[in-house]
Amino acid sequence: MHHPFTLTETDLEDIATGAWILGTGGGGDPYFSMLETKLLYERGARVSVIDPLSLNDDDLVCCVGKMGAPLVTQEKLGDGEAIAETIRRMEAYLGRSFTGVMIWEIGGANGFQAILASAILGLPVVDCDAMGRAFPQADMTTFAICDLPAYPWTMVDIRRNSIIFTEAEDWSWMERMTRRACTVFGSVAATCKAPRTGREVKTCTVLHTLSKALRLGRIVREARRTHQDPVQAILDAEGGVALFRGKVSDVQRRTSEGWLRGTLQIDGLDAHAGHGFQLEFQNEYAIGRQDGVVRVTVPDLICVLDSVSGEAIGTETVRYGQRVTVVGLPAPAILRTPKGLQHVGPRAFGYDLEFRSLFPGEDEGKTPPPLEGGGWGEGCVQPPAVGARTPPANPLPQGEGENLRPIAAAIPNRTTTP
Amino acid sequence: MIRAGIDVGGTNTDAVLLQGSTVLTAAKQPTTADVTRGVIDSLRLVLQQSAIAPAAIDAVMIGTTHFVNAVVQRRDLAPVAALRVNLPAAARIPPFSDWPPDLRAIVRGPVFMVRGGHEVDGRPIMPIDTAAIRDAARSIRAAGIESVGVTAVFSPLTSQAEDTAAAILREECPGIAITLSHDLGRIGLLARENVTLLNASLIKLARGTIAAFEQALQAMGIQAPLYITQNDGTVVRAASAAAFPVHCFASGPTNSLRGAAFLSGLTEAVVIDIGGTTSDFGALVHGFPRPANNVVEIGGVRTLFRMPDLLSIGLGGGTLVDPADPESIGPRSVGFRLTEQARVFGGETLTCTDIGVAAGLIRLGDPQRVAGLPADFVRRALARIHTMIEENADRMKTSTAPLPLIAVGGGGFLMPEQIAGFSGVVRVPHQEVANAVGAAIAQVSGEVDRVFTGLGRPAAIAEATRVARERAVGNGADPATLEVVEIEDLPLAYLPGDSLRVRVRVVGDVRHTV
Numbered sequence: 001m002h003h004p005f006t007l008t009e010t011d012l013e014d015i016a017t018g019a020w021i022l023g024t025g026g027g028g029d030p031y032f033s034m035l036e037t038k039l040l041y042e043r044g045a046r047v048s049v050i051d052p053l054s055l056n057d058d059d060l061v062c063c064v065g066k067m068g069a070p071l072v073t074q075e076k077l078g079d080g081e082a083i084a085e086t087i088r089r090m091e092a093y094l095g096r097s098f099t100g101v102m103i104w105e106i107g108g109a110n111g112f113q114a115i116l117a118s119a120i121l122g123l124p125v126v127d128c129d130a131m132g133r134a135f136p137q138a139d140m141t142t143f144a145i146c147d148l149p150a151y152p153w154t155m156v157d158i159r160r161n162s163i164i165f166t167e168a169e170d171w172s173w174m175e176r177m178t179r180r181a182c183t184v185f186g187s188v189a190a191t192c193k194a195p196r197t198g199r200e201v202k203t204c205t206v207l208h209t210l211s212k213a214l215r216l217g218r219i220v221r222e223a224r225r226t227h228q229d230p231v232q233a234i235l236d237a238e239g240g241v242a243l244f245r246g247k248v249s250d251v252q253r254r255t256s257e258g259w260l261r262g263t264l265q266i267d268g269l270d271a272h273a274g275h276g277f278q279l280e281f282q283n284e285y286a287i288g289r290q291d292g293v294v295r296v297t298v299p300d301l302i303c304v305l306d307s308v309s310g311e312a313i314g315t316e317t318v319r320y321g322q323r324v325t326v327v328g329l330p331a332p333a334i335l336r337t338p339k340g341l342q343h344v345g346p347r348a349f350g351y352d353l354e355f356r357s358l359f360p361g362e363d364e365g366k367t368p369p370p371l372e373g374g375g376w377g378e379g380c381v382q383p384p385a386v387g388a389r390t391p392p393a394n395p396l397p398q399g400e401g402e403n404l405r406p407i408a409a410a411i412p413n414r415t416t417t418p
Numbered sequence: 419m420i421r422a423g424i425d426v427g428g429t430n431t432d433a434v435l436l437q438g439s440t441v442l443t444a445a446k447q448p449t450t451a452d453v454t455r456g457v458i459d460s461l462r463l464v465l466q467q468s469a470i471a472p473a474a475i476d477a478v479m480i481g482t483t484h485f486v487n488a489v490v491q492r493r494d495l496a497p498v499a500a501l502r503v504n505l506p507a508a509a510r511i512p513p514f515s516d517w518p519p520d521l522r523a524i525v526r527g528p529v530f531m532v533r534g535g536h537e538v539d540g541r542p543i544m545p546i547d548t549a550a551i552r553d554a555a556r557s558i559r560a561a562g563i564e565s566v567g568v569t570a571v572f573s574p575l576t577s578q579a580e581d582t583a584a585a586i587l588r589e590e591c592p593g594i595a596i597t598l599s600h601d602l603g604r605i606g607l608l609a610r611e612n613v614t615l616l617n618a619s620l621i622k623l624a625r626g627t628i629a630a631f632e633q634a635l636q637a638m639g640i641q642a643p644l645y646i647t648q649n650d651g652t653v654v655r656a657a658s659a660a661a662f663p664v665h666c667f668a669s670g671p672t673n674s675l676r677g678a679a680f681l682s683g684l685t686e687a688v689v690i691d692i693g694g695t696t697s698d699f700g701a702l703v704h705g706f707p708r709p710a711n712n713v714v715e716i717g718g719v720r721t722l723f724r725m726p727d728l729l730s731i732g733l734g735g736g737t738l739v740d741p742a743d744p745e746s747i748g749p750r751s752v753g754f755r756l757t758e759q760a761r762v763f764g765g766e767t768l769t770c771t772d773i774g775v776a777a778g779l780i781r782l783g784d785p786q787r788v789a790g791l792p793a794d795f796v797r798r799a800l801a802r803i804h805t806m807i808e809e810n811a812d813r814m815k816t817s818t819a820p821l822p823l824i825a826v827g828g829g830g831f832l833m834p835e836q837i838a839g840f841s842g843v844v845r846v847p848h849q850e851v852a853n854a855v856g857a858a859i860a861q862v863s864g865e866v867d868r869v870f871t872g873l874g875r876p877a878a879i880a881e882a883t884r885v886a887r888e889r890a891v892g893n894g895a896d897p898a899t900l901e902v903v904e905i906e907d908l909p910l911a912y913l914p915g916d917s918l919r920v921r922v923r924v925v926g927d928v929r930h931t932v
Contacts, residue, residue: 032511032608035511035515035516036510036511039510039511039515069538071538071605072538074605074606074607075507075508075538075571075572075605075606075607076504076507076508076571076607077507077508077510077511077607077608078510078511079507079509079510080510081509081510158506158507158509158543159506159543159544160506186537186538186539186541186543187537187538187539247815253908253909254909255909255916255917260909317711317712319711321814321815323813
């Protein structure tokens with residue numbers, strides 16, 4: 001467990017670098033959200049981070065993210081105030097206030113939404129997320145893997161049009177409904193996902209992923225500063241594998257059912273000269289083959305990094321001629337369980353392949369190295385044996401009986417940014 | 419058709435006269451503090467050398483890095499107003515947010531954000547708030563601001579909001595210079611707005627500079643139309659260039675690339691231009707500089723617009739070599755003081771030029787002054803220079819297939835004869851004035867970058883091509899010579915229907931107007 005710590009401005013930049021790497025090609029560039037947070041910092045806001053393991057079982061934590069097309073974010077930029085608004089509306093709906101805000105998806109721009117909400121509302125960020133990377137769908141989360149209910153959701157657009165999704169059959173239905181609404185809203189919307197109890201957070205999330213993004217960012221910054229190889233530094237620190245080094249020789253993209261799908265062909269350089277590597281992507285990189293043989297699949301993290309700068313390269317922007325290193329990082333243990341693989345394994349992406357981990361026998365639950373300014377102590381727990389777990393029958397008040405207070409009274413007073 | 423090409427660089431002003439595809443004469447002179455005088459002097463020189471009458475010139479093409487230097491050096495920039503038509507979108511990151519503080523302090527005038535703009539599917543975000551725009555316009559006039567940059571959400575898809583704002587600004591602020599972001603940029607509001615505001619802050623300087631060019635040409639008796647070279651390797655008429663100085667930012671390296679293509683007859687190659695202070699690397703695709711599709715930082719500002727994909731390193735004829743360590747080269751340079759400070763010219767500073775003379779690669783100044791350099795020192799310094807060139811040239815390649823490498827520029831003697839990964843090193847006649855040749859041969863272009871929905875790929879590309887051709891002709895191209903040089907399409911995730919972003923660029927020869 002680590003002590004609460006406050007993010008510095010440099011931390012924000014490092015988290016952006018790290019979250020973009022954990023985005024595995026998707027999730028959108030965190031630049032705008034990082035900039036928005038920095039502007040809040042200029043006006044005095046600060047974000048504190050708490051360890052999920054410090055939560056009480058009956059604490060209630062909200063989970064926020066942004067839905068929509070990265071291209072649309074390029075024009076509409078961020079809207080942290082809309083994210084904060086989804087939380088206020090969820091609190092009003094539930095008649096309860098939250099102990100903290102957790103991250104939905106650490107990879108890409110979504111990693112910053114909880115940070116923005118924290119800077120505006122003063123709620124601490126809970127150091128965990130529901131993916132441990134980026135994925136394209138709500139049913140590809142640890143919450144779905146743990147069969148936790150997918151509702152309620154609140155959704156707010158830039159005009160403050162708002163929807164509360166009070167019930168959904170499952171995560172796939174929630175994904176379908178919210179996606180349709182998101183299109184109507186102009187292809188970008190802020191969402192507060194189904195809130196979680198402290199107990200659920202401790203057992204059904206990927207722990208310490210904000211710290212992980214921060215650590216990755218710091219490693220890259222330090223390697224660049226000391227003229228070390230940032231790619232190697234990432235591999236050393238995270239126990240990753242360099243799969244292939246080469247030059248992008250072809251990129252093909254197409255959209256279907258709202259996904260950016262395609263392939264990326266890399267011709268080998270140096271030790272891989274004469275070989276070829278092919279990546280298939282569905283928003284994020286999903287499958288990697290060397291000379292036709294499968295080397296890596298989801299849910300292991302497949303990152304395409306600039307061979308020189310270590311910067312992550314996304315599926316929307318990767319282009320012909322870039323010199324890249326394909327890196328595999330271990331998937332969180334919860335994603336590698338049989339139930340996890342049903343949701344995020346190769347078959348969930350339409351590939352008739354078994355998942356063969358790049359990291360057999362490794363346990364993602366081990367204590368990561370201590371982090372300066374926010375170090376871990378002993379006692380990080382192992383992720384639960386997920387398949388065996390019985391979800392709580394009714395984990396959340398559904399706006400009935402005693403829990404339903406008048407909406408105005410239910411909105412708590414909280415310090416907001418001046 | 420006789421064309422004059424002039425390239426005004428940071429160190430030298432180069433000029434050539436071209437008849438058809440023959441270089442009649444060339445001249446290289448130091449750039450003067452007064453840019454116009456340097457242009458006139460070099461033009462006068464080539465006219466004298468060739469004994470051609472000023473009236474016989476059919477077109478004058480000038481390339482200048484004057485405007486980008488103004489941004490980098492923070493001089494001659496005007497304060498500008500920023501008007502963003504966006505609310506309630508994009509409200510949390512106001513204009514100038516990610517600018518370096520020193521530049522922001524000079525350029526940032528009043529900033530306004532008003533209701534309006536569009537969704538990605540073309541619906542208005544909100545009805546445009548014309549009353550707020552009128553209020554903003556009145557404040558801008560009251561503040562005495564002479565230039566304004568207007569940026570609306572998704573204006574590259576529909577320019578309606580920016581056009582409405584421009585009409586109001588013209589009514590309320592007669593004579594104000596207006597830059598609209600959709601004329602410059604791609605999708606990416608902040609980076610597009612940044613380049614719009616940079617453009618707005620340069621318009622006064624651009625108008626003054628280009629008017630001075632025109633007056634000077636007239637005074638010399640040259641009646642031919644004046645064209646200014648652009649980032650993509652083409653030219654536009656002077657009046658249109660004055661409205662978009664940012665399109666001249668990379669014209670120096672671009673002209674070298676185009677000149678290299680013309681002089682070598684190659685259309686697919688990597689080009690290195692070794693100057694006095696830097697070596698610029700670029701790539702030719704179909705004879706044109708390969709465009710950068712990503713954010714390009716200019717003077718510390720993130721911009722996204724039509725720029726070539728370039729790589730610049732601190733290596734040139736004037737680059738410093740550490741007398742104690744032959745492998746420590748650059749990035750500092752003596753720049754235009756080469757002829758005073760380099761050892762072969764009587765100075766005390768050891769430069770790459772001295773290494774070249776000591777190695778017998780070039781005869782310059784007094785070789786005796788470097789005769790004392792140990793042979794091993796010279797060999798190691800040269801090996802390091804070659805490695806720097808080799809590594810960076812390789813980074814510009816787009817495949818492992820060996821390409822030719824064209825070497826141009828005054829520092830060309832630093833090039834090795836062979837480098838790994840390339841089919842050969844190509845040297846061309848007039849390589850020292852390749853940039854001026856590139857200016858002289860420049861063509862006119864038309865470009866479209868738009869999202870099409872529900873049209874299907876072939877129809878979308880056909881429509882984009884039609885509009886691009888129309889624009890090229892509007893810019894002064896001869897319709898009979900139009901050629902499509904670039905088609906790029908990208909399907910867009912999440913968007914309804916069959917959305918496709920298509921970019922098409924068409925070029926043609928300058929229409930003979932005389």
